[in-house]
Amino acid sequence: MAAKKIRVAVIGAGNMGRNHLRNYSALPEADLVGLADINSATKELADEYKTKHFTDYKKMLDKLKPDAVSIVVPTPFHAEVASEALERGIHCLLEKPIASTVQEADKLIKLAKQHKVVFTVGHIEHYSPLIKKLKSMVDEGKVGKVTSVVCKRVGGFPTVEPKTDVIIDLAVHDIDIISHLLNKQPKKIYSHGSRTHHSKEIDSAEILMDYGDASGFVQANWLTPVKIRTVAITGSQGYLEGNYITQELEYYKHNMEKIEDGFSNFVIKMGEPEKQVIKVDFEEPLAVELRSFLAKINGQDVHLVDPQAGREALRLALEAVESYK
Numbered sequence: 001m002a003a004k005k006i007r008v009a010v011i012g013a014g015n016m017g018r019n020h021l022r023n024y025s026a027l028p029e030a031d032l033v034g035l036a037d038i039n040s041a042t043k044e045l046a047d048e049y050k051t052k053h054f055t056d057y058k059k060m061l062d063k064l065k066p067d068a069v070s071i072v073v074p075t076p077f078h079a080e081v082a083s084e085a086l087e088r089g090i091h092c093l094l095e096k097p098i099a100s101t102v103q104e105a106d107k108l109i110k111l112a113k114q115h116k117v118v119f120t121v122g123h124i125e126h127y128s129p130l131i132k133k134l135k136s137m138v139d140e141g142k143v144g145k146v147t148s149v150v151c152k153r154v155g156g157f158p159t160v161e162p163k164t165d166v167i168i169d170l171a172v173h174d175i176d177i178i179s180h181l182l183n184k185q186p187k188k189i190y191s192h193g194s195r196t197h198h199s200k201e202i203d204s205a206e207i208l209m210d211y212g213d214a215s216g217f218v219q220a221n222w223l224t225p226v227k228i229r230t231v232a233i234t235g236s237q238g239y240l241e242g243n244y245i246t247q248e249l250e251y252y253k254h255n256m257e258k259i260e261d262g263f264s265n266f267v268i269k270m271g272e273p274e275k276q277v278i279k280v281d282f283e284e285p286l287a288v289e290l291r292s293f294l295a296k297i298n299g300q301d302v303h304l305v306d307p308q309a310g311r312e313a314l315r316l317a318l319e320a321v322e323s324y325k
Contacts, residue, residue: 003298006091009034009064011057011081012072013042014160016095020070023287025049029294036060057081061088068118068297070290071095074163079104086111086119093293095122097172097317098310100164105311112307118296121310123176126303127288129280130242131177133249134233137240138181142251144237149178150217155227157197165201167193167320171220174231175320176313178209178216181233186211189316193324196223207320238273249278 008030010020017037024030035046036057046053054060061069061084068091071081079099085092086108098121099105112119125131138146151174162169179185186209193202204221229244239252252273292302 003029003295003300005029005031006294006297007031007033007064007067008069008294009036009051009060009066010070010072011036011060011085012070012074012095013037013039013045014072015158017070017072018045019286020072020290021045021049021051023284023290024070027287027291027294029291029298033066034060034064058084061085061090066090068092068293075168076100076163079108082108083111086115086117089115089117091118091293091297093120093122093290094307094310096124096176096310097121097168097314098307099314102311102315102318105307105314109307109311118293118304119307120293120296120304121307122289123173123305123310123313124285124289125173125177125244126180126305127285127292128244129283129285130244130247130249131180131231133278133280134231134240134242135181137251138233138235142238142253143233143235143240144254146182146214146233146235148215148217148234149181150232150234151178151219152228152230153218153220154224155222157203157222161198162201165193165198165205165321166203166220166222167191167205167207167317167324168314170222171205171207171218171320172313172317174218174220175207175209175216175316176309177231178218179312179316180309182211182214182216184211185312186216186316189319189323191320191323193321198222202324205320205324209316247280247282249280251276251278 024032032051034052036054043053069085071094082094188210191207193205195202207218209216231242233240242249295302
């Protein structure tokens with residue numbers, strides 16, 4: 001039996017919203033019925049994708065009654081817009097971060113449960129083939145006991161100045177991913193932040209997370225002249241390094257030989273590591289995310305980011321903000 005075609009609308013037509021529109025229009029399981037954006041000039045975009053345009057998202061929700069929506073508006077409006085959709089019983093994919101405060105996040109999670117709808121947060125890296133491979137290798141013990149995860153997400157100042165700082169807008173991706181890779185939340189979080197070009201908020205930050213037996217470090221900024229997106233995992237048995245942009249993954253396995261010295265003690269002799277370049281088949285993470293969202297609505301057993309994980313990522317990001325302040 002063919003899956004039901006989901007009537008979906010997009011709220012917000014910024015850079016990310018345009019990508020949602022592009023992907024939905026290409027998915028056979030999606031029926032793109034509308035776009036809402038306060039900028040009337042985005043009607044041209046709606047016309048391009050042969051869908052209806054509204055400048056008032058509430059009117060769109062009431063008139064079109066979509067099955068599902070992607071909410072891709074600035075963070076300060078996440079709670080308001082998502083609440084309106086959830087209260088109407090509409091399935092929601094809300095771009096990260098889940099909200100501006102933990103209290104707002106809790107309210108949205110409660111609303112989704114009350115109205116029995118699918119609710120997920122757009123932590124898109126969960127759907128990256130690179131992260132899926134890294135996660136499976138860590139879980140299989142390929143690097144042994146993980147001691148550190150280091151993420152670099154720098155460069156590429158947005159064309160429109162973000163309404164939030166670089167931690168809430170950018171580093172929250174890696175705060176979430178490090179906890180996802182380690183299967184736990186940090187005990188403490190520390191940060192440093194600075195402002196260079198942004199008119200109000202910090203645009204550069206370094207974050208250290210203490211997981212007890214492991215650490216997580218994030219460097220995030222909009223200043224570096226080259227765009228870099230990497231994640232590196234060090235463990236007792238090896239090292240993994242992944243590049244989000246190129247989808248390249250390198251694995252270095254320790255080449256250790258145990259020899260017995262004259263005092264009957266075991267000495268570890270470290271040889272040259274074995275290097276392996278692992279092929280990761282590229283698939284656009286957003287396409288995977290949207291397809292999974294629609295499949296979940298159709299009752300299929302697929303992985304979606306739990307909004308509770310989105311809440312925890314927000315909580316930690318806010319703690320990092322308080323740390324640098």
